[in-house]
Amino acid sequence: MSPLHLGLDLGTSGCRGIVIEERGDIVAEAALPLPPSRRDESGGSEQSPADWLAAVKEVLAGLCTQLGPAVKRIAALAIDGTSSTLLAADTEGTPLSAALMYDDRRALAEVESLRAIAPADSPVLNPSASLPKLLYLKMDLKRDFLALHQADWLLGCLIGHFGHGDENNALKLGYDPFNRRWPDWLLGLNLPAGMLPQVHPVGAFIGLINPAIARETGLPEGIRLFAGTTDSTAAALAPGIERPGQAITVLGSTLVMKVLSPTPIFSGERGVYSHRLTLSQRQTNRCADFKLRDHLWLAGGASNSGGAVLLDYFDREQLAVMTPLLRPDQPTGLGYYPLRCPGERFPRNNPHLEPRLSPRPDEDVRFFQALLEGMANIEADAYRLLEELGAPRVEQVYSIGGGAANEPWRRIRQQRLGVPVLASRQQQAAYGAALIAMRGFCSSIG
Secondary structure (H helix, E strand, O other), X not given: OOOXXXXXXXXXXXXXXXXXXXXXXXXXXXXXXXXXXXXOOOOOEEEOHHHHHHHHHHHHHHHHHHHHHHHHHEEEEEEEEOOOOEEEEOOOOXXXXXXXXXXXXXXXXXXXXXXXXXXXXXXXXXXXOHHHXXXXXXXHXXXXXXXXXXXXXXXXXXXXXXXXXXXXXXXXXXXXXXXXXXXXXXXXXXXXXXXXXXXXXXXOEEEEOOHHHHHHHXXXXXXXXXXXXXXXXXXXXXXXXXXXXXXXXXXXXXXXXEEEEOOOOOEHHHOEEEEEEEEXXXXXXXXXXXXXXXXXXEEEEEEXXXXXXXXXXXXXXXHHHHXXXXXXXXXXXXXXXXXXXXXXXXXXXXXXXXXXXXXXXXXXXXXXXXXXXXXXXXXXXXXXXXXXXXXXXXXXXXXXXXHHHOHHHHHHHHHHHOOOEEEOOOOXXXXXXXXXXXXXXXXXXX
16 A cells, blocks of 8 residues: 655644645545734734644544554654744753744844844844744743754654754744855854754655654654645645746735745845745656656745734624625725734835724725735735846746635735736645655655
8 A cells, every 4th residue: 555644734823734645635634723822012922832732642643533544554744833933942842931933023132133143135134033032032041942943843742852953944043045054154143052953954854753652643653754844835835836936825824925936035124035945746656756856946925914914803704704795896995004013024024014904994895805905915015026036927826825715805816916816726734744744755765
């Protein structure tokens, strides 16, 4: 029997697992919500790593139950996590802090200190990036620790030892993906040896599953774990993009806009960064015929606008009722810039940017449409900026996430973008993580 491959996705609001077979068909799927992030007026946004691990174990157990005897065919696993979500842990993996989420923006002073040593185009020059958060935690803890992203920490939990990371998550910790090393300018921070993770290419073999975890969840021993990626990058892999000019917009709690490019694009001033990708190519469904293509780059960034803004004003039932009443061919012209609170990352990198959400019309449907139009304008501005910085002109956009099912919004976005906007057949970042597991497995035995 052919092997199965498992992908785990940790998003802002939940954990999802997907198991696929070699042709890419889904054979099992499970999901569990996470408690909402704890926020405060200082810009803090935190979650508990213990909640992540509990959700991961429950999702894994659910997948095993669904698969029955076929669970023994699971051969590989990869994890994606929210970009720039960072925690401090000791060498045994015990958390020493809450996890600072991707939208935690307390590290303003740390960003200013980094401007003296980091290159002007570095993605670390934003309070939501990982490196400022590391410095923030370092000042608070006043002791040595491992700096681990969400995916790094969970990987360590599953293999039983800690300190490994992947190139995509490490990017906003200061890692140089072009030269594939920690840059010399980081020496100016006098970080203790071993604080930064050992970085591996996405899909690289890391280790075998911890037998204790296998027994607790029902997974077979001997599963190979491979280096994962960020949640938005995993989502971008799900549609199977393969040529420069194809783009992905993730319509989740936040908006993520990325285009496949033959060259990396970086602009710290505008919140633009690039993740290194290795795409796959096979003539058949056998691992022996699996080949890796040359490296390409996923260039783009993440806005603080997105579905979370909508949920500040309406519940999901209200949104479902209003969606058929939207009129894409009758723009409101209200010119909103929808944000939950001051601060934007991309296409404007301004931690003090104020939301623009007035005047508010009396009709809820018109207000809802104006919010969607504002997000579509942000998306269009993002792709225009990427082209100005040297990325390919966008030819088509695949939509991922909860907003991808909103047909009137798709039409609004297509009008603003001027290119075909398509809903991806595969909508889940966990599916992209499962593809990483499959590619890692095939390349490791091919």
